[in-house]
Amino acid sequence: MDSTVAPVVEIRGATVRFVSETALDSVDLRLRPGEVHSLMGENGAGKSTLIRALTGVRPLDEGSILIDGVPTRFSSPADALRAGISTVYQEIDLLPNLTVAENICLGREPRRLGLIDVRRMRQVAADALRSLGVEVDPASLLGTHPLAVQQLVAIARAISADVKVLVLDEPTSSLDADEVAELFRVIRELKARGVAILFVSHFLDQVYEICDRVTVLRSGRLVGEYLTRELLRIDLVEKMLGRRMEQLDTVHPPAWEESTATSALSARGLTVGTGVVNADLDLAEGEVLGVAGLLGSGRTELARALTGIDRPDAGALRLHGRAVRFTGPRSAMRLGVVYSSENRRTDGIIGELSVLDNITLALQAQRGILHRISAARRRELAASWVEALHIRPADVNRPAATLSGGNQQKVLLARLLALAPGVVVLDEPTRGIDVGAKVDVQNLVGDFAENGLAVVFISAELEEVLRVSHRVAVMRDGRIADVRTAAELSPDSLLVLVAQGEEDVDG
Incomplete structure (x- = not known):
């Protein structure tokens, strides 16, 4: 790309402080x-x-933002939008109970005689979608569409205004390979129109496929700006981490022998609608059982059925050899079975509460309002988990929303471990966190197993599933299609099992 082309947006010397902490220190972009x-x-x-x-969400304490070379100050996201800067966030910030057209035009609906002009609104939405090559009925409810389509609707909303800059924050974290390819087609179309796109992702292969240039930050400071084609992947990771790759801890699941293992949780004929169909599963103490499958294969539905969130239509569960029937997640927790959702934002972290409150929340709920944990005990408990899981910054009074994604995930793990569970079900625990934090979480999973916990580990990243698991259950169309030891699989052979079936695997 031509470095002589003038930036549409330039940030100079951006500095942001939170009380005594400097979150950004003289960063340029x-x-x-x-x-x-x-x-x-x-x-x-x-x-x-x-x-x-x-x-426009957070003003700079120092530094400046230039739009087409002109210094600009944003006092709100509306100011940034008027300047041509639109954002699509990792968690889609749209309203599923409204139509596609209503979501695209929300807040700027065309009007006639003081009333919303529904026909014109649908036309505006259809034009925005068509410009992206997306065929969706503007009159349909957004919530009836799959996540990938909702992501494209969010982009259509962003570009339906006069957009100069499109910010995509982890846009592919919930998409499968075909959906990522469709999103990249749209990104290339926008790029051809001259839109500047800021793409934030932890998937290095995607960064190298779609991005022309990369800016690296570390500890709030600028490391540098590089042409992607001139930067080796290993060099990028080392610039991000500030240390060489070989200095990262290597993840290995702890030693475990299937023949002598004690059963922790088993399912026979487990069925929940069409999401989980006649599933048989065995999980032993000290085992990490990986679950691999495409989006829609039933991975999350299985996790919810195992932990009392969704009640099975048929089938039986046994916990430590005894028949159980969970009436809900609280009854599962009382019996030592806990669940971490793939969606930290809506089903996990309560951002307005402190780290202390987030860690002790489930334990207090389990005990009930009449048996309150003392303030001193809550602080001691939270502080011990912050230290044990290396949660940073180590301030239990800090609002959880101000922590990085990796540290928020550790707070959620601390909340579960405070319940002293025997079975832990983790749905996409490393989703949207960087390579260093991923290694931390993966090592924690190994520690859980080494201490006798039984762990179900669900991830869309097949290499990660193989790295942390003793055995891998493959899901297709709501069924557990196969179970193999991790040692006998490679990422390629697992991909074939996930996508096509055992008959296509050589040997």
């Missing part, structure tokens, strides 16, 4: 028209803070 620019760094590197400053 340049976004050029017709380029896809990646913002990379570990969780806590300052990426989210920089995006908030760029989109």
Whole structure:
């Protein structure tokens, strides 16, 4: 790409402080028209803070933002939108109970005689979707469409205004390979129109496929700006982490012998609607059982059925050899079976509460309002888990929303471990966190197993499933199609099992 092209947006010397902590320290960023620019760094590197400053959510304490060379100050996201900066967040921020057209035009609906012009609104939405090559009925309810289509509707909303810069924050974290390919087609179309795109992702292969340039942050400071084609992947990771790859701990599941293992949780004929069909599963103490499958294969539905969130239509569960029937997640927790949702934002972290409150929340709920945990005990408990799981910053009074994604995930794990469970079901526990934080979480999973916990580990990343698991259950169309030891699988052979079936695997 031509470095002589003037940036459409330039951030100079961006500095943001939170009380005594400096979240951004004199950071520069340049976004050029017709380029896809990646913002990379570990969780806590300052990426989210920089995006908030760029989109008018958080004012800069020092530094400046220039739009087409003109210094600009944003006092709200509306100011940024008027300047041509639109954002699509990792968790789709749309309303599923409204139509596609209503979501695209929300807040700027065309009007006639003081009333919303529904026909014109649907036409505006259809034009925005058509410009992306997306065929969706504008009159249909958004919630009836799959996640990938909702993601494209969010982009259509973003570009339905006069967009100069499109910020995509972890846009592929919930998409499968075909859906990612469709999103990248749309990104290339926008790039060809001259839109500057800021692409934030932890998937290195996607960064190298779609991005022209990358800016790396570490600990709130600028490491540098690089052309993607000139930066080796290993060099990018080392710039993000500030240390060499070989200095990262290697993840290995602890020693475990299936023949002598004691059963922790088993399911026979488990069925929940069409999401889980006649599933048989065995999980032993000290075992990490990986669950692999495409989106829609039933992975999350299985996790919810095993932990009392969804009641099975048929089948039986046994816990430590005894028949059980969970009436809900609280009854499962009382029996030592806990669940961590794939969606930290809506089903996990309560951002307004402190780290202390988030860690002790489930334990207090389990005990009931009449048996309150003392303030001193709550603080001691939270502090011990912060230290044990290396949650940073180590401030139990800090609002959980201000932590990086990796540290929020550790807070959720601490909440579960405070219940002293025997079975832990983790649905996408490393989703949306950087490579260093992923290794931390993966090592924690190994520690759980080494201490006798039984772990179900669900991930869309097949290499990760193989790295942390003793055995792998493959799901297709709501069924557990196969169970293999991790040692006998490679990422390629597992991919064939997940996508096509055992008959296509050589040997």
